[in-house]
Amino acid sequence: MLNGTTAELVERKALRINPAKTCQPIGAMYAALGIHGCMPHSHGSQGCCSYHRSHLTRHFKEPVMATTSSFTEGSSVFGGMANLTQAFKNIFTIYNPEIVAVHTTCLSEVIGDDIPTIIKKSIEDGSIPAGKIAIHANTPSFVGSHVTGFSNMVMAMVNYLSEKTGTTLNQVNVIPGFVEPADMREIKRIAAAMSANIVMFPDTSNVLDGPLTGQYKMYPEGGATVAQIKSAGDSIATVALGHFASHVAAATLESKCNVPAAFLELPIGVGATDRFISTLANYAGVEVGPAIELERGRLVDLMSDLHQYFHGKRVAVAGDPDQVIAITQFLVELEMKPVYCITGSPGNQFEKRMHEILDGPVPEAKIKQTADLFELHQWMKNEPVDLLIGNTYGKHIARTENVPFVRFGFPILDRTGHRFFPTVGYMGAVNLINQMINVLLDKKDRECDEEWFELVQ
Amino acid sequence: MSSTIEVLPGRAASIAVAGEAGGAMVCDKHSLAGSVTQRACVFCGSRVVLYPIADALHVVHGPIGCAAYTWDIRGAQSSGPQLHRNSFSTDMQEMDVIYGGEKKLERALMELIEKHQPKAAFVYSTCIVGVIGDDVTAVCKKVEAAKGIPVLSVASEGFKGTKKDGYRAACEAVYTLIGTGDTKSIGPLSINLLGDFNIAGETWIIRDYFKRMGIEVVATITGDGRVDDIRRCHGAKLNLVQCAGSMTHLAKKMKEDHNIPFLKVSFFGLEDMSAALYDTAKFFGDEQLMDKAKEVVRDEIGKFYPQLRVYKEKLIGKKAAIYVGGAFKAFSLVRALRTLGMTTSIVGTQTGDKDDYAQLREMCDAGTVIVDDSNPLELAKFCLEKDVDLFIGGVKERPIAYKLGIGFCDHNHERKEALAGFVGMFNFAKEVYASCCSPVWNYVPRRARSQRPEVSGQKSDAESQTEVAS
Numbered sequence: 001m002l003n004g005t006t007a008e009l010v011e012r013k014a015l016r017i018n019p020a021k022t023c024q025p026i027g028a029m030y031a032a033l034g035i036h037g038c039m040p041h042s043h044g045s046q047g048c049c050s051y052h053r054s055h056l057t058r059h060f061k062e063p064v065m066a067t068t069s070s071f072t073e074g075s076s077v078f079g080g081m082a083n084l085t086q087a088f089k090n091i092f093t094i095y096n097p098e099i100v101a102v103h104t105t106c107l108s109e110v111i112g113d114d115i116p117t118i119i120k121k122s123i124e125d126g127s128i129p130a131g132k133i134a135i136h137a138n139t140p141s142f143v144g145s146h147v148t149g150f151s152n153m154v155m156a157m158v159n160y161l162s163e164k165t166g167t168t169l170n171q172v173n174v175i176p177g178f179v180e181p182a183d184m185r186e187i188k189r190i191a192a193a194m195s196a197n198i199v200m201f202p203d204t205s206n207v208l209d210g211p212l213t214g215q216y217k218m219y220p221e222g223g224a225t226v227a228q229i230k231s232a233g234d235s236i237a238t239v240a241l242g243h244f245a246s247h248v249a250a251a252t253l254e255s256k257c258n259v260p261a262a263f264l265e266l267p268i269g270v271g272a273t274d275r276f277i278s279t280l281a282n283y284a285g286v287e288v289g290p291a292i293e294l295e296r297g298r299l300v301d302l303m304s305d306l307h308q309y310f311h312g313k314r315v316a317v318a319g320d321p322d323q324v325i326a327i328t329q330f331l332v333e334l335e336m337k338p339v340y341c342i343t344g345s346p347g348n349q350f351e352k353r354m355h356e357i358l359d360g361p362v363p364e365a366k367i368k369q370t371a372d373l374f375e376l377h378q379w380m381k382n383e384p385v386d387l388l389i390g391n392t393y394g395k396h397i398a399r400t401e402n403v404p405f406v407r408f409g410f411p412i413l414d415r416t417g418h419r420f421f422p423t424v425g426y427m428g429a430v431n432l433i434n435q436m437i438n439v440l441l442d443k444k445d446r447e448c449d450e451e452w453f454e455l456v457q
Numbered sequence: 458m459s460s461t462i463e464v465l466p467g468r469a470a471s472i473a474v475a476g477e478a479g480g481a482m483v484c485d486k487h488s489l490a491g492s493v494t495q496r497a498c499v500f501c502g503s504r505v506v507l508y509p510i511a512d513a514l515h516v517v518h519g520p521i522g523c524a525a526y527t528w529d530i531r532g533a534q535s536s537g538p539q540l541h542r543n544s545f546s547t548d549m550q551e552m553d554v555i556y557g558g559e560k561k562l563e564r565a566l567m568e569l570i571e572k573h574q575p576k577a578a579f580v581y582s583t584c585i586v587g588v589i590g591d592d593v594t595a596v597c598k599k600v601e602a603a604k605g606i607p608v609l610s611v612a613s614e615g616f617k618g619t620k621k622d623g624y625r626a627a628c629e630a631v632y633t634l635i636g637t638g639d640t641k642s643i644g645p646l647s648i649n650l651l652g653d654f655n656i657a658g659e660t661w662i663i664r665d666y667f668k669r670m671g672i673e674v675v676a677t678i679t680g681d682g683r684v685d686d687i688r689r690c691h692g693a694k695l696n697l698v699q700c701a702g703s704m705t706h707l708a709k710k711m712k713e714d715h716n717i718p719f720l721k722v723s724f725f726g727l728e729d730m731s732a733a734l735y736d737t738a739k740f741f742g743d744e745q746l747m748d749k750a751k752e753v754v755r756d757e758i759g760k761f762y763p764q765l766r767v768y769k770e771k772l773i774g775k776k777a778a779i780y781v782g783g784a785f786k787a788f789s790l791v792r793a794l795r796t797l798g799m800t801t802s803i804v805g806t807q808t809g810d811k812d813d814y815a816q817l818r819e820m821c822d823a824g825t826v827i828v829d830d831s832n833p834l835e836l837a838k839f840c841l842e843k844d845v846d847l848f849i850g851g852v853k854e855r856p857i858a859y860k861l862g863i864g865f866c867d868h869n870h871e872r873k874e875a876l877a878g879f880v881g882m883f884n885f886a887k888e889v890y891a892s893c894c895s896p897v898w899n900y901v902p903r904r905a906r907s908q909r910p911e912v913s914g915q916k917s918d919a920e921s922q923t924e925v926a927s
Contacts, residue, residue, distance in 0.1 A: 001529075001539035001540075001542045001543065002543075003539070004540070004543075004572070004573055010568075012568065013561075013564065014547060014560075014561040014562070014563075014564035014565040014568065015545065015546075015547065015548075015564070015565040015568055015569065016521060016524070016544075016545070016546045016547070016548035017543060017544065017545055018528070018543055018544050019521050019524065019525050019528075019544060019546065019548065021521060021525070022521055022522050022525035022526065023520055023521055023522025023523075023525065025522070026522070041491075044584070044615075044616075045498045045499075045584055045615035045616040046488060046494055046496050046497060046498050046615075046619075047497045047498025047499070047500055047501045047523075047615045048498070048522070048615070049494070050494070050495070050496060050497040050498070050501065050853075051497070051501070051522070051523075051526035051527075052526075053853055054526070054852045054853055055526055057852055057853055057855070057856060058852060061855075061856055062856050063833060063853075063856045063857045063860060064853070065493055065833065066493065067491050067492060067493050068488070068490070068491075068492075068494060069490050069491075070488045070489065070490045070492075070494065071584075071615075071616040072616060072618075073616060073617055073618075075616070076584075076587070076588060076616050083490040084490070086489075086490040086491060087490040087491030088491065089491065090467075090489055090490065090491030090492060091491045094834075095493070095834070105584070106519070106520050106522075106554075106583075106584060106585040107584040107585060107588060107615070107616060110554060110585055110588045110589065111588065140520075140551070141519075141520035141521070141522050141585075142520040142549050142550050142551050142553065142554050142585070143550070143551050145521070210860075212859060212860060212862065212901055213860075213901070213902055213903070214860075214861060214862040214901040214902050214903025214904055215860070215861070215903065216833075216837040216841075216857060216860045216861050218833075218834065344521075393528070396529075396542075
């Protein structure tokens with residue numbers, strides 16, 4: 001399939017080949033699933049909703065519910081107000097969620113539907129019944145990426161729901177970023193181990209990693225409740241993880257409710273996890289405690305056991321900006337060489353931050369925003385790497401170039417480990433080390449001459 | 458649980474029960490705004506139909522999403538070029554929306570055609586293109602003139618109808634290729650296969666049967682498809698239409714303009730597969746051909762029937778729910794399940810019409826629930842009420858079935874084993890058995906608790922398996 005990829009680089013302005021991103025609405029849909037009792041609603045054609053649900057289902061292997069405005073030619077001419085009003089009526093009548101989170105699509109954006117006005121009218125005419133809530137985020141597909149859509153929906157949660165009552169509550173907000181349910185579960189576990197009282201939103205754990213009970217629940221147990229998100233305005237502080245997915249929401253909360261925020265990166269690897277844990281401990285007024293210190297010690301122990309294997313290994317990383325920024329730092333901690341780092345999402349902060357991280361230890365590194373996998377592959381053809389880290393779409397390159405491959409990020413459509421094993425926190429770093437060492441040594445064991453085939457590594 | 462799930466008031470007319478009174482079902486409509494529909498859009502219909510043409514360039518004109526979600530998702534295999542598996546898009550940005558994307562599209566096409574030298578190019582319009590008014594056809598004509606290959610505009614703006622309209626747009630695009638190739642070397646015993654997409658290599662299996670009968674397959678549209686084959690396919694004497702929903706339109710056009718008759722067939726299940734071969738032989742009115750068809754059927758059934766019987770013994774009496782795209786597939790599945798001794802308790806489609814549903818009511822056992830354009834809540838409700846053992850559907854239905862503790866078989870894009878042909882029936886039986894009778898369901902609380910007297914008064918599935926097997 002990728003036989004046509006050549007090492008010769010040609011500048012492309014009009015063309016995207018094998019993208020390293022997708023569109024805003026799917027990010028908004030994922031974020032909305034992290035509110036308890038929420039029905040995400042796609043204001044556009046049926047196809048958008050269907051694609052997002054299928055794609056999320058392939059990644060999470062879980063039912064993904066969302067409704068659609070089912071646009072027709074008529075709605076594209078006269079606007080989607082009638083569709084959305086009708087949708088509210090139907091959704092609340094039959095699916096009975098506590099809250100509907102509307103996101104737009106390229107179609108409804110270009111038509112220019114005014115969602116806040118439609119929501120207002122729907123409350124007035126009873127299409128949204130008393131006691132029920134609708135929120136919205138504008139998510140035009142032709143701006144940003146799925147990460148932007150996620151960020152916009154988290155911001156909408158703050159804008160619509162969070163309130164300051166004047167009584168500060170003994171809790172810290174955590175905005176976890178566009179990460180797995182397993183990661184959100186891990187963040188809650190860490191906070192509990194430190195006795196830090198947190199409110200996390202969105203929270204898709206127990207929504208998209210639920211148990212098999214023989215029952216089908218449209219609204220699973222998990223998710224941040226509306227009351228929790230509301231109370232975020234009274235929290236001591238906010239810890240926002242990831243510039244691209246979380247910082248806007250934290251800044252909004254800061255200006256709207258005067259809740260101070262720490263703008264951190266995703267806690268992947270030792271340093272970033274240290275910063276997260278100490279920030280959380282500070283705000284919550286708790287000690288880090290021996291349980292977490294023990295985990296850190298075990299991670300560092302593992303790093304020391306294996307550091308020779310990682311030293312100097314050339315790595316290509318593709319993914320969402322927050323993820324790439326975070327894992328690159330971890331790779332540097334392991335003295336690996338992240339030589340190619342790309343994201344499909346636009347945003348200058350990515351390149352700026354990546355240069356800060358890599359200009360010292362890996363001055364030859366190539367860093368690019370708004371890039372695609374075709375270009376990354378071309379770089380790899382010019383000068384190969386020892387390891388590729390990226391989402392499932394990296395598998396074509398990994399196979400063509402025979403490069404060990406660790407799946408990391410969104411989406412992962414062909415493996416299941418991401419549902420159970422976090423990559424955040426000290427234990428997440430252990431998981432990443434485990435995956436990296438396994439693929440590196442598996443390749444050696446498979447391919448080395450027999451005299452170099454060793455029992456003990 | 459089941460009592461708490463209700464059917465949307467507006468949906469009642471789209472649900473019927475076989476053997477009970479009732480008028481024609483309401484179907485073939487846009488889904489209700491606000492429903493969790495399992496359906497997709499016009500673009501989706503066009504993209505899935507044309508995608509398997511492997512030596513053509515497929516360019517999605519629009520923002521990145523539509524290209525990203527249709528990138529290499531369909532296991533439509535190619536015996537040669539793999540170009541179709543890449544994702545090419547104009548990745549429209551805000552400025553393109555404001556100033557139009559025609560220039561960008563033209564540049565993208567020129568670059569790609571230069572680089573890959575494809576036999577043809579398909580350009581898919583997405584919602585936004587329909588709203589901002591890019592003249593995609595004009596761009597296509599310009600590039601076609603410059604590059605000397607067919608560059609085809611697919612009118613697949615998502616909101617302009619249903620998935621069915623997307624099939625139609627795809628047929629229209631393919632049709633512009635037909636009639637442009639040399640048909641001289643095509644013999645009198647020749648056919649085209651329409652509407653098989655070579656998922657898990659199914660086209661190859663079907664081709665082989667016809668080859669053994671001495672019939673030439675001119676073009677497969679679109680499974681393992683090639684542009685040059687399509688260009689000359691008007692030289693074939695008969696069209697076999699397997700996925701009637703997507704390809705009947707093309708077959709009709711070829712009948713009108715090229716006088717090629719068509720037969721609607723199905724390659725799923727022993728009965729339907731055999732009928733497809735016999736009907737083809739009958740069409741050519743050649744005794745020898747009929748003998749060869751019988752030989753193929755005899756050989757193949759001989760090969761698989763003993764193994765099918767073993768599965769049937771284990772599956773007899775089990776109940777299935779079917780929710781698929783087209784009605785023709787649903788018909789085949791009802792019959793195929795009968796071959797395995799199973800009954801169909803629920804059957805639904807995304808794109809069936811009135812006649813299709815009338816036929817389903819006719820062919821299903823009394824009490825079978827029949828639904829058009831269903832949603833997860835409805836499906837879950839009926840599955841629990843009917844206590845089915847198996848769900849046959851696509852990607853969005855799988856996790857719902859599993860959550861209920863029900864076995865699953867993907868009869869859609871993500872099937873991993875060929876389900877067409879005689880060997881396909883064997884694979885189907887194996888897959889159905891593996892899922893229906895998996896011991897994993899014994900650990901599901903709902904299943905472990907329930908008493909299921911209809912299967913030899915058993916206490917658990919595991920015990921019944923041993924009983925039946927012995």
